Amino acid sequence: MPIPQLIQRPRRLRRNPAIRRMVRETRLAPENLVLPLFIVPGQGIHKPVQSMPGVAQLSIDEALPIAKEAYDLGLGGIILFGIPKVKDSTGSDAYDQDGIVQHAIREIKRFLPELYVIADTCLCEYTDHAHCGVIRANEVDNDATLELLGRAVVSYAEAGVDMVAPSGMMDGMVAAIRRSLDGAGYVSIPILSYAVKYASAYYGPFRDAAENTPSFGDRRSYQMDPANRREALREAALDVAEGADMLMVKPGLAYMDILRELRDHFDLPLAIYNVSGEYAMVKAAAANGWIDEARVVMETLLGFRRAGADLILTYHALEAARWMVAK
Ligand code: PBG
Ligand code: ZN
Helix, strand or coil: CCCCCCCCCHHHHHCCHHHHHHHCCCCCCHHHEEEEEEECCCCCCEEECCCCCCCEEECHHHHHHHHHHHHHCCCCEEEEEECCCCCECCCHHHHCCCCHHHHHHHHHHHHCCCCCEEEEECCCCCECCCCCCCEECCEECHHHHHHHHHHHHHHHHHHCCCEEEECCCCCCHHHHHHHHHHHCCCCCCCEEEEEEEECCHHHHHHHHHHCCCCCCCCCCCCCECCCCCHHHHHHHHHHHHHCCCEEEEECCHHHHHHHHHHHHHCCCCEEEEECHHHHHHHHHHHHCCCCCHHHHHHHHHHHHHHHCCCEEEECCHHHHHHHHHHC
């Protein structure tokens, strides 16, 4: 059978690695990745998180060498979650100048001044009920929480943080935090808003890591309904109007359509959170020999970039950066 004259041949540009590399549309580099770290008080503590192989709760001294590796590998930065010794009803360690995360920021910045350090900003790791805000009449009191978030970010700024990332899905949190930072003279500290955060079962393993499973109810009165797409655009628009410098979508894999939607509608840099449950599934399949872990991880991270993410928060950050450097 004669070959048609007008056949289109996209395969010409896939023939060998050299040409594939030249026409590649999306790239993934260590600077696109941010490593989350869970910091606990004490010394010499490296307590593995059962459901997240390779992830541990770390005391500050144990976190320093890991932060150093993150820096040496050229990661975009790290994001810190603090787990205090004592939790209380208002999460006071979150905004205590002497709190766990404030100490961690100070020591990491002293040891590695150029490593970019982001502070996750929420109350749920610090409250005894583990909700993301203070409780009044069995509900999370939005506006009372804003005041505390404002104090938290100023304490992080005083400790030397580079960026704050409010994750509690309180209405008006970006404006409140911007006002507090500016009022304290920290006009140059950017806000990465978890603008679009869904109430997700994929956070399961994180709740072991951060010990923040709500003692009653769930987070559906403040985190978004997974069914909603238009609402994501509205949440993002509000945060832009309130002064967010970057926007985040969370979780990642099941919400890549939302990330693309934001990419098409907003011009701010975007982040995505490749959350604990997504990490746990890959680790479990890999431990069983069912997938090629490195290839699956790199394909997933590249997928986030293709969908529109500038920045990817991921527990795979160190290993992925090592694979990139080795290649
Ligand atoms: C809480 C917070 C959560 C995560 C980051 N910040 C959990 C939650 O909302 O229950 C999840 C991260 C992950 O699953 O990796 N503000
Ligand atoms: Zn929270």
